[in-house]
Amino acid sequence: xxxxxxxxxxxxxxxxxxxxxxxxxxxxxxxxxxxxxxxxxxxxxxxxxxxxxxxxxxxxxxxxxxxxxxxxxxxxxxxxxxxxxxxxxxxxxxxxxxxxxxxxxxxxxxxxxxxxxxxxxxxxxxxxxxxxxxxxxxxxxxxxxxxxxxxxxxxxxxxxxxxxxxxxxxxxxxxxxxxxxxxxxxxxxxxxxxxxxxxxxxxxxxxxxxxxxxxxxxxxxxxxxxxxxxxxxx
Amino acid sequence: xxxxxxxxxxxxxxxxxxxxxxxxxxxxxxxxxxxxxxxxxxxxxxxxxxxxxxxxxxxxxxxxxxxxxxxxxxxxxxxxxxxxxxxxxxxxxxxxxxxxxxxxxxxxxxxxxxxxxxxxxxxxxxxxxxxxxxxxxxxxxxxxxxxxxxxxxxxxxxxxxxxxxxxxxxxxxxxxxxxxxxxxxxxxxxxxxxxxxxxxxxxxxxxxxxxxxxxxxxxxxxxxxxxxxxxxxxxxxxxxxxxxxxxxxxxxxxxxxxxxxxxxxxxxxxxxxxxxxxxxxxxxxxxxxxxxxxxxxxxxxxxxxxxxxxxxxxxxxxxxxxxxxxxxxxxxxxxxxxxxxxxxxxxxxxxxxxxxxxxxxxxxxxxxxxxxxxxxxxxxxxxxxx
Numbered sequence: 001x002x003x004x005x006x007x008x009x010x011x012x013x014x015x016x017x018x019x020x021x022x023x024x025x026x027x028x029x030x031x032x033x034x035x036x037x038x039x040x041x042x043x044x045x046x047x048x049x050x051x052x053x054x055x056x057x058x059x060x061x062x063x064x065x066x067x068x069x070x071x072x073x074x075x076x077x078x079x080x081x082x083x084x085x086x087x088x089x090x091x092x093x094x095x096x097x098x099x100x101x102x103x104x105x106x107x108x109x110x111x112x113x114x115x116x117x118x119x120x121x122x123x124x125x126x127x128x129x130x131x132x133x134x135x136x137x138x139x140x141x142x143x144x145x146x147x148x149x150x151x152x153x154x155x156x157x158x159x160x161x162x163x164x165x166x167x168x169x170x171x172x173x174x175x176x177x178x179x180x181x182x183x184x185x186x187x188x189x190x191x192x193x194x195x196x197x198x199x200x201x202x203x204x205x206x207x208x209x210x211x212x213x214x215x216x217x218x219x220x221x222x223x224x225x226x227x228x229x230x231x232x233x234x
Numbered sequence: 235x236x237x238x239x240x241x242x243x244x245x246x247x248x249x250x251x252x253x254x255x256x257x258x259x260x261x262x263x264x265x266x267x268x269x270x271x272x273x274x275x276x277x278x279x280x281x282x283x284x285x286x287x288x289x290x291x292x293x294x295x296x297x298x299x300x301x302x303x304x305x306x307x308x309x310x311x312x313x314x315x316x317x318x319x320x321x322x323x324x325x326x327x328x329x330x331x332x333x334x335x336x337x338x339x340x341x342x343x344x345x346x347x348x349x350x351x352x353x354x355x356x357x358x359x360x361x362x363x364x365x366x367x368x369x370x371x372x373x374x375x376x377x378x379x380x381x382x383x384x385x386x387x388x389x390x391x392x393x394x395x396x397x398x399x400x401x402x403x404x405x406x407x408x409x410x411x412x413x414x415x416x417x418x419x420x421x422x423x424x425x426x427x428x429x430x431x432x433x434x435x436x437x438x439x440x441x442x443x444x445x446x447x448x449x450x451x452x453x454x455x456x457x458x459x460x461x462x463x464x465x466x467x468x469x470x471x472x473x474x475x476x477x478x479x480x481x482x483x484x485x486x487x488x489x490x491x492x493x494x495x496x497x498x499x500x501x502x503x504x505x506x507x508x509x510x511x512x513x514x515x516x517x518x519x520x521x522x523x524x525x526x527x528x529x530x531x532x533x534x535x536x537x538x539x540x541x542x543x544x545x546x547x548x549x550x551x552x553x554x555x556x557x558x559x560x561x562x563x564x565x566x567x568x569x570x571x572x573x574x575x576x577x578x579x580x581x582x583x584x585x586x587x588x589x590x591x592x593x594x595x596x597x598x599x600x601x602x603x604x605x606x607x608x609x610x611x612x613x614x615x616x617x618x619x620x
Contacts, residue, residue, distance in 0.1 A: 107487060108554065133468050135582035137567045152554060152567065152582070156465045156479050163487035165554055188468025191590055199302075214295035214619055224303055225578075231300075231307060 080104035084164070087129065094124060102169070109166045115179050118170050122151070122185045130158040131166055133182075136192035138200040140226045146171045147200055149179055151189070172202060181207040199225040261288065266604070268296045273608070276615035278592065285600050290593040298619040305579040310336050310546050313576070315406045320583070321617040322403045323366050326352075326359040326395075327559035328581075328617075329408040334489055334555040335566040336410040340548035347536035348412030349490040350528055354425075355398060355407055356557070357525045361432075362391045362403075363560035364514045367612060371511060372443065374605040375452060380443045387435055390428050397421060410546060412539025422529050429522050436519055444512055453508035457595040457607040460505055469591050471562020471584045472517065472612050475501035476509035483558035495527050507603075510610035514560075545574035561585050561612050585618035 080088075084104045091099055091111065098117050102110040113121050125131040131153040139148045150169040155161035172179050181204040182189045193204045194213045201223035203210055212219065222229050261281045267273030275297040281289035301320060305313045317332055318325035330352065337344065344352070365384040372380025392402050397418050399405040407414050443449055459469070464477035474481055480499040484492045500516035502509040550572045556565040562584030571577040588611050595607050 110552075132465055134563070135565060135567065135580065135587075137578070137580035137582075139569060139578045150567070152565070154563075156474065156481050162481065162485075165556075167554065186468065187466050188587065188590060191586065195586075214298040216295070224300060229303075231303065 081106050083160075084109055087164075087166070090129070091121075091125075094128075095121060107163050107165065109164070110169060111166070112169045112171075115170050115172060118168060119180055119182065119185060121168060122182050125153060125166065125168075126185055130155050130161060132156050133186035133188045134165070136189055136196055138196040138202060138225065140174070140200060142174070142227045144171075145174050147174055147177050147202055149196060149200075149202060151182065151186075177202040178205055179203075180205050183207055199223055201226065264601075274613075274615040275619075276613070278596075280596065280601070280604070282601055285602065287596045287599055287601060287604070290596040292589055292592055294589065294615060294619050296619065297616045301620045302579050302581060305576050307575070309574040310340070310410060310576065311542075313579075314409060315404070317581075318404055318406060319616075320581070320620050321363070321559075321561075321614055324359055324363040324560045325404050326355045326407055327363075327557055327564060329406070330356055330489075330559075331555045331557040331564050331566045332568075333408045333410045334557065335553040335568045336546070338553040338555060339551060339568060339570045340410065340546045342411045342540050342542065342546065344412045344490070344540060345537035346491075347416075347533045348538040348540075350532040351398075351413045351417060351538055352408055353491055353495075354417075354525065354528050354532070355395065355405070355413065357521050357528065358391050358395050358398070358425075359405075360521050360560050361518055362388055362395065364518050365391070367514065367560070367609075368439075371609045374609050375449060377443060377446070377449060380439070383435070383439065383442075387432060390432065394421075394425060394428060397424070409539065409542075411542050412537070414539070416538045422532075425525065425529055429525055433519070433522055436515070436522075439515065444515065450508060452603075453511060453606055453610070454504075454506055456507045456603050457510075457599060457610065458505050459510075459591060459595060463594065464505070464591075467590045467594060469562075469588050471559070471588070472513040473510055473588050473591060473610075474562065475499065476513045477505045478503040483556050483563050487556060489555070489557060491528070491531070494531065495524055497524050497527075507606050507610040510612070514612065547572065547574045556582075559584060561614055561617065562588070581620055583617045583620065584612070585614045586620075588613055589618055 081104075084106065088101050088104050088109055092101060095117075098113065099121060100112040102112050111121070132155055133151065134154040135152040137150050137152070139150070141148060148169055148171045150167050153166045153168070155164060170179060177200070179202055181193055183193065183204075183206065190207075190209075191213065193207055194209060194211065196202050197204060197207070197210045198212055198215050198219075215224070261283055264280050264282055265277060266280060267277035268275055277293040277296065279289075279291045279293060280287045299319065301317060304316055308316075314329055314332070318329050321328050333352075336342070365388040369381045369384040369388070372378070372384070395405060396402050398421065399407040399414070459467075459473070459477050461478045464474050464479060469477075470481075478501060480501040482499040483489075484495075484497070485499050497520050500513055500520055502513055502516075548570055550570055552567070552569045554565060554567045556563045558564075563582070564584060565582035567578075567580040567582065568576050569578040591611060592608065592613070595611075596604060599607060
C-alpha cells in the first residue's frame with residue numbers, strides 16, 4: 001500500500017506543474033482546476049467535472065462525413081458537433097436521468113450508466129441506433145474504490161456512424177466487483193469480458209465462462225491490471 | 235448379444251466397473267499448438283468426430299507479455315519501442331494509433347510532411363505484413379512457390395523501410411508529433427521503381443496462386459462467414475471485408491492525410507476462405523496506388539516532427555484512436571491523469587477480435603480444412619495476447 005501512496009504523491013506534484021503551465025497559456029483554465037490532494041484530482045472525476053479544460057488544447061482531428069474531404073479542425077470552442085449532439089439527445093430522450101452524458105467530442109461520445117441499466121441501454125443502442133461492439137476496457141480506480149468497465153461501440157451497419165465511437169462506462173465496487181454481462185446483446189464481448197475478468201477480477205454475471213484466458217494456468221496472484229499489483233523490481 | 239451381457243454380468247461379479255461407450259468416447263480430443271508449426275504461438279483444442287470438428291476451444295496466452303501493464307511504468311515516449319513488439323511485422327501501424335491518441339491527449343500537432351512520411355511508412359509496412367501472411371498461407375496450402383515469392387519480395391519493402399527508418403523490422407519510427415527522421419535522398423525514386431516492379435509481381439501472384447484451380451478448390455466455399463455473423467461476432471479487417479462489409483478505418487475515420495487520398499475500400503461478397511485470402515491481396519494492390527499518391531503529394535521540404543517537451547503530458551482525459559492495420563482496426567484507448575505516464579492503456583487489436591470467428595467457422599468443418607480456415611483469419615497470436 002505504501003507504493004500506492006507514493007504513486008498518488010507523484011501524480012499530485014505533476015498536477016501542480018501542469019496547472020502552472022496552463023496558467024501561462026490560458027488563464028481561464030485555472031478556474032476549473034481542482035486543488036491538489038482533493039478527491040477531484042482523480043483523472044476521471046476531473047474529466048467528469050470540467051469538459052472545457054479537455055477541449056482547450058489545440059488538436060488536429062478530421063471531422064465530417066466518412067470519406068468526404070475535410071480540413072483539420074482546431075478544437076478551440078467546446079461546442080459539440082451537431083451530429084454527435086443529435087445522437088446524444090436521442091439517447092437522453094429515451095432514458096432521461098438513467099444515462100449520464102460525460103462528453104461529446106467530434107466522432108466520440110461517452111455515456112455513463114449504472115450497472116443494472118447497462119443491458120437495457122446497450123439493447124437500445126444496438127436495435128435503434130445500429131451500434132456494433134468493438135472493444136472492452138477495464139480500469140482500476142483505487143482512490144475511488146471502484147473499477148470502471150467501458151464498452152466501445154462502433155458501427156458496421158450504418159454508414160454515417162462508421163467513424164463514430166460511442167463508449168458506455170459503468171462502475172462497480174472494487175471489493176465485490178460484479179457487473180451484468182452484455183453477451184446477450186453483443187456476442188462479440190465474449191472474449192473481451194473474459195479478459196477483463198482475469199485481468200481486473202470483475203465477475204460478469206450471466207457470462208458462461210468467467211475463467212482464465214491469457215494468464216498462465218497456475219496464476220495465483222491478484223488480477224494483474226489492478227493498481228496494487230506491481231511488476232517486480234519496479 | 236447374450237454372450238456380451240453374460241460377460242458384463244460376470245465382470246461385475248468380479249468387482250469390475252463397466253463403462254459403456256458414451257458420446258464422448260467417440261470423439262477424439264486434439265490439441266493444435268502451441269508447438270504445432272501451423273498454429274503459431276497459440277493453441278486451440280478441437281474435438282473430432284471422424285474427420286469433422288465438433289468442438290473448438292481457443293487457448294491463447296502463450297506469448298502474453300503484459301504490454302498494457304508495462305505502459306503504466308514508462309512515459310509516453312518510452313512506451314513506443316515495447317508497444318511494437320506484439321506485431322513486429324507491422325510495427326509502424328501498431329505505434330501509429332498510439333501516436334495519434336497521445337497527440338490527442340497532449341495537444342501536439344504533426345507537421346504536414348511528417349503526416350505524409352508516416353502514412354508512407356504505414357503503407358510500406360502493410361505490404362511487409364501482408365506478404366509475410368501470404369507466404370504462410372501459401373505454405374499451409376501446400377503451395378511452396380507462394381512461400382518463396384512473397385518472402386523474397388518482402389525484402390524489397392524491408393530494404394525500403396530500412397533506408398527510411400534505420401531498422402529492418404522493429405522501426406520505432408512513429409512518435410507523438412511526427413516521425414523520427416526525414417526520408418533519405420533519392421527515396422521517392424527508389425520507392426516508385428520498386429512499386430512498379432512489385433505491381434508486375436502481383437499479377438504473377440494472381441496467376442500462380444489465386445487463379446490456380448487447386449487453390450480455388452481448397453478455399454472456395456470453405457468456412458462461410460455470413461455478413462450478419464461477421465457483424466455479430468465483431469470481426470474486423472480483411473475478414474470483415476470478405477464478408478461483404480466495406481469497412482476500412484482509413485475511409486471511415488480518415489487519420490492524418492488519408493482524406494486527401496483517392497482509394498477504394500476492397501471487399502468481396504462470397505464470404506468464404508477464398509475471399510478472406512483474396513481481400514488482403516486486393517489491399518496490397520490498392521496500397522500501391524495509395525503509395526504513389528502519397529509520394530506524389532508529399533511536400534518537398536518541411537519539418538517532419540513537432541518539437542516536444544522533455545516529458546510530453548497533457549491535462550487529464552482520455553482518447554480512443556484507431557488506424558487500419560494489416561489485421562483490421564487497431565485502436566488505443568489511453569487514459570491520462572496528467573502525469574507523463576499513462577494511467578491506463580488498452581490496446582484493441584484485430585487478432586483478438588477475429589479469434590471469436592475461429593470456433594464459429596471450425597465447428598462443422600473438416601479437419602483437413604482447418605489450416606485453410608485458420609490462416610485465412612489473418613490471426614496473429616502474439617498481437618492477440620499482447
